[in-house]
Amino acid sequence: MVERxxxxxxxxxxxxxAMYSSIYNESPSAADNIGSGCTSRGKGSVLKKGPxxxxxxxxxxxxxxxxxxxxxxxxxxxTSLARCGKSCRLRWANHLRPNLKKGAFSKEEEQLIVEMHAxxxxxxxxxxxxxxxxxxxxxxxxxxxxxxxxxxxxxxxYPPGTHVEDLHWSQQYHPSTSNVTDRRRHQDxxxxxxxxxxxxxxxxxxxxxxxxxxxxxxxxLPVASDISDMFSCNMLGTGASSYMSPILPSHSNIRQAFQxxxxxxxxxxxxxxxxxxxxxxxxxxxxxxxxVMIQDSHHTFTDGMVPTSKxxxxxxxxxxxxxxxxxxxxxxxxxTPSTPQSxxxxxxxxxxxxxxxxxxxxxxxxxxxxxxxxDMLLHEAKIKASAKHSFSSTxxxxxxxxxxxxxxxxxxxxxxxGEIKSxxxxxxxxxxxxxxxxxxxxxxxxxxxxxxxxxxxxxWQDQQSRFGIVRDSSSLSDALSLLLGG
DNA sequence: AAGGGGTGCAACCGCTGCGGG
DNA sequence: TCCCGCAGCGGTTGCACCCCT
Numbered sequence: 001m002v003e004r005x006x007x008x009x010x011x012x013x014x015x016x017x018a019m020y021s022s023i024y025n026e027s028p029s030a031a032d033n034i035g036s037g038c039t040s041r042g043k044g045s046v047l048k049k050g051p052x053x054x055x056x057x058x059x060x061x062x063x064x065x066x067x068x069x070x071x072x073x074x075x076x077x078x079t080s081l082a083r084c085g086k087s088c089r090l091r092w093a094n095h096l097r098p099n100l101k102k103g104a105f106s107k108e109e110e111q112l113i114v115e116m117h118a119x120x121x122x123x124x125x126x127x128x129x130x131x132x133x134x135x136x137x138x139x140x141x142x143x144x145x146x147x148x149x150x151x152x153x154x155x156x157x158y159p160p161g162t163h164v165e166d167l168h169w170s171q172q173y174h175p176s177t178s179n180v181t182d183r184r185r186h187q188d189x190x191x192x193x194x195x196x197x198x199x200x201x202x203x204x205x206x207x208x209x210x211x212x213x214x215x216x217x218x219x220x221l222p223v224a225s226d227i228s229d230m231f232s233c234n235m236l237g238t239g240a241s242s243y244m245s246p247i248l249p250s251h252s253n254i255r256q257a258f259q260x261x262x263x264x265x266x267x268x269x270x271x272x273x274x275x276x277x278x279x280x281x282x283x284x285x286x287x288x289x290x291x292v293m294i295q296d297s298h299h300t301f302t303d304g305m306v307p308t309s310k311x312x313x314x315x316x317x318x319x320x321x322x323x324x325x326x327x328x329x330x331x332x333x334x335x336t337p338s339t340p341q342s343x344x345x346x347x348x349x350x351x352x353x354x355x356x357x358x359x360x361x362x363x364x365x366x367x368x369x370x371x372x373x374x375d376m377l378l379h380e381a382k383i384k385a386s387a388k389h390s391f392s393s394t395x396x397x398x399x400x401x402x403x404x405x406x407x408x409x410x411x412x413x414x415x416x417x418g419e420i421k422s423x424x425x426x427x428x429x430x431x432x433x434x435x436x437x438x439x440x441x442x443x444x445x446x447x448x449x450x451x452x453x454x455x456x457x458x459x460w461q462d463q464q465s466r467f468g469i470v471r472d473s474s475s476l477s478d479a480l481s482l483l484l485g486g
Numbered sequence: 487a488a489g490g491g492g493t494g495c496a497a498c499c500g501c502t503g504c505g506g507g
Numbered sequence: 508t509c510c511c512g513c514a515g516c517g518g519t520t521g522c523a524c525c526c527c528t
Contacts, residue, residue, distance in 0.1 A: 086515090
C-alpha cells in the first residue's frame with residue numbers, strides 16, 4: 001500500500017508509549033485532518049483520520065492477534081492507536097486480515113461479480129462472501145469502475161448471457177436484507193439512475209434479460225425453444241446483443257400467458273447444457289429467474305416489491321413465469337440450492353471456461369474472449385461501433401440466411417415472413433428493430449421512446465409504425481400466440 | 487516537460503439492524 | 508418497550524497515480 005502521510009492527531013494521554021509517539025511523529029505537518037465522525041472515548045484524544053501508516057497497521061495487527069476480531073471500539077483503549085473502531089474494523093477487513101487476495105480481479109472473479117450483481121444488486125458484502133479473499137469494498141470499487149467503463153463504452157451493465165436475478169435471491173438466502181434494500185433504493189436511484197445514457201443502457205439490457213429468460217424456457221416450452229435459441233444465438237453471435245431491441249411485444253401479454261407456475265408443471269425440467277451462466281450452478285439453480293427484470297437504475301419490480309440495487313425499468317411489473325415457485329413441482333432438482341460456497345466456487349471455472357461455441361463474423365472477436373472481462377466488454381463496444389457501419393439495414397440478419405450456431409446448433413433465419421416458423425417471425429421483427437437501434441442508440445429521444453413503460457401504453461404494432469417498421473402484423477400475432485401458448 | 491483530466495483505490499460518513507441493559 | 512452502543516453495510520469522497528495532449 002502506498003502510505004500517504006497526511007493526518008495528524010492531537011494527543012493528550014500522557015501515558016502513551018514510545019510507539020504511540022512514533023506514530024504521530026510520522027506526519028507532523030498535517031494537523032488539520034482531525035477525525036470528526038468517530039468520537040474519542042476514554043483517552044480524551046482526537047482520533048486520527050486519513051491513510052493508515054505501517055506503524056498503525058502493526059499495532060492493529062498485534063491487537064487482533066491478542067484479542068481477536070471484534071470489539072473494535074476497545075482497540076483504542078488497549079492500544080496506542082488513535083483510530084475509531086469503525087476505522088480499525090475497516091482497515092482490518094479490507095487490508096490487514098489474512099488470506100486477503102490482492103491484485104486485479106481474475107476473469108473468473110469478474111464474471112462472478114457480474115453474475116452476482118445481476119442477481120443481488122449492490123449487495124457487496126454478500127458478493128464478497130462468494131469471493132474468498134476479496135472485500136466488499138474491492139468489489140464495490142470494481143463495479144463502480146466497471147459501470148463507468150461500460151457507460152463510456154456505450155455498453156449495458158450486464159453482458160449478454162447474464163441472468164438478472166429477482167428478489168428471491170436476497171429473500172431466500174439473505175432474508176434480513178430485504179428491508180434494508182427497500183430503504184436504500186432511493187440512494188441507488190441517485191447513484192445509477194441519473195444519466196440518460198444509463199437509462200438507455202439498462203433499457204437495452206432489458207432485452208437481454210428477456211431473451212435469457214426465453215432461453216431458459218427452452219427446456220420447458222417447445223415453442224419458446226426456438227425463439228430463445230435464436231435470440232441467444234444472434235445476441236451472442238453478433239456481439240451487438242445489447243442492442244437487441246428493447247421494443248418488445250407487450251410484456252403484460254406474456255405475463256398473462258405465463259402467470260401461472262402450474263402452467264409448466266408438466267414440462268420436463270431440463271438443464272440447458274449450453275448455458276455458460278453460473279445460473280446453472282446448483283447454488284443459483286433455483287434462481288433461474290423468469291420474472292422479467294425491468295432495468296432502470298438498478299431497481300427491480302418483482303411481485304410488487306422494489307428491492308434496492310436491482311434493475312428495473314419503470315413502474316410496471318413485467319413477468320415471465322416464475323419457476324421458482326415450483327418447489328412442489330418437478331423442478332425440485334433445480335430449486336434445491338446447493339448452499340456450500342465451495343460448491344459454487346468449484347464450478348465457476350466450469351461455467352466460465354465452457355462458453356458456448358460461437359462462430360462470429362467479427363474476425364477479432366475470439367481474441368477478445370481470451371482477455372479479461374473488462375477488455376472483452378470494451379471489445380464489445382468496438383464491435384458495436386463497427387457494426388454501426390456494417391449493419392446498414394435489416395438485411396444483415398433477415399436477408400437471405402445467416403447461420404448462427406450456438407452450442408452446436410445452427411439456426412437459419414430467413415427473411416421470408418410467410419412460411420418460416422413462428423419463432424423466426426418474432427426474431428425477424430426484433431432484428432429489424434435491433435438494426436435500427438444500432439444507428440440511433442445514442443439519441444436520448446429514442447431512449448424515451450423505447451422505454452417499456454412507454455411501450456406498454458401502446459401496442460407492439462404502434463411501436464412498429466412509429467419507427468416506420470412495417471411488418472406482417474398477422475404473422476407476428478401468430479408467432480406470439482404460439483409463444484404464449486395461445 | 488508540464489499540466490490537466492481521468493482513473494482507481496482507500497477511507498470516511500451516514501444509516502440501519504441487533505443485542506443487551 | 509425503550510434506549511444505547513456496537514457492528515456492519517453501502518454510498519460518497521479525497522487523493523495519488525496515470526495518461527494524454
